[in-house]
Amino acid sequence: MKRFVILIFIISLLFTGCWDKREINQLAFVQGLGIERGKDDMIHLIVQILKPGLLAAGGGGAGGTGGGSAVGKPYAVFQASGVDFAKAFANLNDELPRSLFMQYNEIIFLEEKFARSGIYKTLDFMTRNPEFRRTAYILVVTGGSLQELFDLPNTKQLERYPYKEVLGMIENQKNTSSSYVCDLNEFLEMLEIPKEAPITGRLEIVKKDGKAIGVRMAGSAVFNNDKLVGFLEEQDTKAIMTLKNKLRRSTLTLDKGLKGEKVHISFVVIKAHTDIIPKVKGKDIFFDIKINIETHMNEQESKYDLTEPKNLEKLQLLINDKIKQGIEHALFVLQKKYNADVVGFINILHQKNPKLWKEVEKDWDKIYPEVKFNVTVKSIVRRTGLSSKPIQPR
Template sequence: MRGKKVVAMILILLTTLLVIEGCWDKREINQLAFVQGLGIEKGEDGMIHLVVEILKPGLLASGGGPGGGTGGGSAVGKPYAVFQANGVDFAKAFANLNDELPRSLFMQYNEIIFLDEKFARSGIYQTLDFMTRNPEFRRTAYILVVTGGSIHELFNIPSSSTLERYPYKEVLGIISNQANTSSSYVCDLNEFIQTLEIPKKAPITGKLEIVKKDGKAVGVRLVGSAVFDNDKLIGFLEEQDTKAVTVLMNKLKRSTLTLDKGLKGEKAHISLVITKAKTEIKPVVEGDKISFNIKVNVEAYLNEQETKYDITEPEKLQQLEVIVSSKIKSAIERALNILQKKYNADVVGFVEILHRSKPKVWKKVVEDWENIYPDIKFNVTVKTHIRRSGLSSKPIHPR
């Protein structure tokens, strides 16, 4: 009987401790500064500048919560404020900003990390390491490299030139919409860290360009991608090269492809929508030579045309499929050449594919991959299947 009482007392004590432990760091909403946009710059003085976009308390009080909404009521003017703090590194800048604000920074609603180009080129490993160790930061937050202006200019784009009331939501919408165009490739903090942990594989993420008019920031455009060597930015890929890379990575969801010539070589406009692209990559080892066979299967449909003949006839449709396949193959080969010769960056992860398929070969070459990768031969084959031709199967002939 006494033993049961002891067990009961222990259970009560443990329950009490759990309750206390679960509440020790409880923070009231009126003590928090909700961050919805975090930017990092490297100043001329070598210091790290942390710039944040924080929702004004009046917006929260009027019903426009941190998860969305437009706000109103007592939220006068901009629904956010921009603050900055500096430090010798990101951790110090973060601590300094917390010391200067009347509320504690709350990062769990922040979904985008904006990196100034200069900062990205200097190396971002320490900052990412701090973020992954701190539970306040979401590992699903997107990473973007900002070009064409400063983080302050980005956060202060006038609402009169945007659809959303604050830049953060504007960029989130653009990221969501680019899935239909594949004009960029945006990875999150978790994916970036995982890529860094794979030996010799290079990270890639989106490039956000600030659009200016008469010297003032009026908008943004998400186009192309930022290429890294380990944790340092080394350059950018254009839109067409980014699309080719997403095909190789099996990450392309939807994209538009335009031809400027018809089946007879005449000047014409033919537009197709790529709805699916499946890529298989296999390494081939012959002695000391390593190559990769790349097979791409594409599905598309005809979206628009300016030809005087019925391009949907079976014979002509087959000719069109050959032309589309050739264009996609050329785009892939161009992107691979840039990654090999210009950047020496294995963004696709061929070294990882070699590791999975031929681990013994990988073990011999992985340490010297930087010297081997630029000369590797890629054998690319593309097969396109055009499934349908839209609502109208025949070209329109004006009278």
């Protein structure tokens, strides 16, 4: 009898179903999550959800742009509030006829006020919940409310979904380096390194006559611990990406010629590599920053013959100075304005000089603003396009 009971028990275990399974017709597919600080300091969530009718009609799917039979917008916007993110998320679920499904969500929008108040608790919830994608991008939204972002008019968009429009911009910035966009995983990694400041992308709502008409990537958002402290413009963002060896491709424009005249000469940066070496002189800590840049000429207003080696050498010196000035300006802003070690110099010090790192790590907030940098740049113009000689009008 005992053997029979044990056998029945084992068989019952083998034939159990999936206790946590959910049917597709019971899910609400989230295609954009916005978080803001609402009234009475409550956490306010706003989500964009695909309309089930569109999916059933085969009119676009999770990321499609094709047409469908659904009338009007192919998505709906829902909102809810709570004392914290967990409660707001639960309240949002309670107000929907379907369960929120977050695994397709690719962007987390943070309202500026919320980001300045601290985002640690929200990140903690996301890391504990397996439905939140670690590869979802994080963007700080400025220039308007999240409601305006999610209600952008379709007439100003190439894509049918606002989130898809932003995803395209994020992909494009990889070729322009106009914004430093990181995902949840990278943001958490930066946050977990002691004294290193996280950085991510800034999305600005564009308005005309007080009405939101579109969005654009506008530099980057700088954090100190888990709180937003300020923003970097596009040129400073490019400098930081160069220092972190994240620059893939970018445009560089000189505003003067070989003789100091006012002209514009444009280049495409195709490769950049940076070596950072910490050094100590007496009681002072400084970093040697060595940058190697490869470029292609894109356009020039001047009439220099670049087949002449002397002209090319002078041009490369101008590029060196331009990049050096940009790097030094970005470092000045981070040191003096924000006191935020976005580049991770403290981590570089840890790797190269653990003994010194142990001595200064606790007081890095006081030491970092006074750290000196020695920046050297070496550039090479690999190509000048199809023509090295300037056009000579007759």
